[in-house]
Amino acid sequence: MLFAVVIIFVLIIFCILDIITPHKYPIGPKRFPLVGSYLEIRKLRQKLGFYHLVWDHLSQQFGQVFSVKLGRIEAVVVTGYDAVRQVLCKDDFDGRPDGFFFRFRAFYKRLGIVFVDGPMWTEQRKFCMQHLRKMGFGSISMEKLINEEVNNLLLDLIRRSDNGNKPIDVNGLFDVSVLNGLWAMLAGQRFGLYDSKLAKLMELTHVSFRMLDMSGGILNQMPFIRFLAPKCSGYRDIKHILHEFYTFLKASVEDHKHRVNDEEDLICAFLKEIEKNKESTKSFSEEQLLVLLLDLFLAGSETTSSTLSFVILHLLRNQSVQDKVHAELDAAVGDREVLLSDKNNLTYLEAVLMEVQRHSNVAPIAIAHRSIRKTSLQEYKIPNDTLILASIWSVHMDKQHWGDPENFRPERFLNETGQIINDSWFIPFGIGRRRCLGEVLAKTNVFMFVAKILQNFELKVPEGVQLPDIHQEGVTVSPSPFSALFIPRRSFPNSDKRF
Structure with a gap:
């Protein structure tokens, strides 16, 4: 009898401790x-x-x-320009979450x-x-x-479009092309x-991104x-998706081991670093290389591919915007090949790309942060090891700032x-020390793909x-x-046309 009473008492204490919050902690x-x-x-969420x-x-x-209490995890959600900037720029919040899922995906x-x-x-880094x-x-x-x-990709669009008469599925259209630019630097291959x-x-990538949220999900x-x-x-x-990815990445690493002295891509450089630091550091190992490649593979493909799909979607919905971009391209570039240096003269196109990123919010919540020490946020006290979710969406959709x-x-x-x-309210790549590592690559990809597609095609529903x-x-x-229909804006006499 006494034992049962003790057990009940312990459970009651556990339940109380599990739901109470510290002094000056945000309510929820x-x-x-x-x-x-x-x-x-x-x-x-269902609603x-x-x-x-x-x-x-x-x-x-x-x-x-x-x-909010996410299962057993203490989390603080931050919305609004001032609070989001404080989280993203303050060193006290520079940590990353350390829960089950984040370790599960990394051996x-x-x-x-x-x-x-x-x-x-x-x-x-x-x-x-x-x-x-x-x-x-x-x-x-x-x-x-x-x-x-x-x-x-343009040559493929010409072949598949049947002179603009045949619709082309846009989802997944940019996956391989976007990844190739990154993979060439990582693995020297395309x-x-x-x-x-x-x-x-890439299909597994899309599936995995749909299964989770920025907190790591229910797992x-x-x-x-x-x-x-x-x-x-x-x-x-x-577990199955991770197995498929690591099988692919391990094969690529094994292939590089046989030509590590002949190549200068990132995988070979990392393998050399493993050999050089075998006794002195744990930061360079084959497991670290595999997870690093997984991170770069996922981060470097999904967001850029989705952004490009959103660009196509917005241009289909806004024909007048598309017409203005066509006119600007014709005036500033004409028939010659579009170069990255043309970006400064294509300001309307640049504004369109910025507005797509602001309006569509491909990453509405910044990658989760974690407080690395006891700290403050506005008038609140935030304990060490608290998960922080910062809403980029709330900044991009603030009515007082943007009006509409x-x-x-x-x-x-x-x-x-x-x-x-x-x-300064436009922050699709975040701000602070943890700002997106691939921002330059992403911006270049989005500009070059969109500029050259619109130079050569008109998009129709x-x-x-x-x-x-x-x-x-x-x-x-x-x-x-x-x-979408990709209707050629000029004649392409043969499929070997170079753009």
């Missing part, structure tokens, strides 16, 4: 033992469809900074570059930037790599547009659920003389096709499947 929705705020958040809309709804109730360790912090992140620059990152040679991929192995991996919030519901929780599928954020209006980024306005109004959500937001 109701908490329950073990599951935290999960039930209310799930109900709101609103997207996590960033859930956070927006809760911010209207609890303020721009509020707390149950803290590896890679996206979800590590401290000296490990500093060392790996420095290594990556040094060797990517050697491979042409941010230089003329990177532009040439991307240009080749764009030209190959894939054909219809490479079946890569097509499978991270309540890891025990993988034993109770391995399929429904996504554990079985994610729900409208697609590129002119908001142009001044009276037609020059670009560098608005196929007859009888309804463009999607509802997008797909997950770690990122992407358009639901749709198709």
Whole structure:
């Protein structure tokens, strides 16, 4: 009898401790033992469809900074320009989450570059930037790599479009082409547009991004659920996806081992670093290389590909915008090949691309941060090791700043003389020390693909096709499947035409 009383008492104490919050901690929705705020958040997500809309709804109730308990994880959600900038720029929030999912994807360790912090992140970032620059990152040679991929895609569009009479599926259209520019620097290789192995991996990429949210999903919030519901929780599928990716990446690494002295791509450079630092550091290992490649593969393909699909979607919806871009390209470039240096003279096109990124919010929530020490955020006290979710969407859709954020209006980024306005509220790549590593590559990709496609094609909605109004959500937001007509704006006498 006494033992049962003790057990009940312990359980009561556990339940109380599990739901109480520290002094001066942000308030938030109701908490329950073990599951935290999960039930209310799930109900709101089913109603609103997207996590960033859930956070927006809760911010209207609890303020721009509020707390949620995600299973066993303490999290603070941050919305609004001032609070988001503070989180992204303050060193106290430079950590990355360290939950079950983030270790599960990395051989149950803290590896890679996206979800590590401290000296490990500093060392790996420095290594990556040094060797990517050697491979042409941010230089003329990177532009040439991307240009080749764009030209190959244009030739394929000419072949498939049947002179503009045959609709082309836009979803997945840019996957291989975008990845090739990055993979050439990572592995010194490129894939054909219809490479079946890569097509499978890109499909897995899209599936994996749809299965999770920026907090790591239910597997991270309540890891025990993988034993109770391995399929429904996504554990079985994610395990399979990781196996497929690592099988592919391991094969590439093994291939590089046989020619490590003959190549200068990032994989070979890393393998040399492993050999050189075999006894002195744990930062360079084959497992770290594999997770690093996984991080760069996923981050370097999904967001850029989705952004390009959104560009096509917005141009289909806004014919007058497309007409203005055509007119600007004809006046500034004409029939010659578009160059990256033309960007300064194509300010309306640049404004269109910025407006697509602001309006579509491919990454509505910044990659999760973590407080690395006890700190403050506005009037609140934030404990060490608290997960921080910062809403980029709330900044890009702020009505007081933008006036009409729900409208697609590129002119908001142009001044009276037609020059670009560098608005500090425009932060699609984040800000601060953890700003997106691949920003330069992403911007170059988006500009070159869009400029050359619009130089050579007019985009039309196929007859009888309804463009999607509802997008797909997950770690990122992407358009639901749709198709477009790519109508040549000039004659192409043969398929060997170079652009």
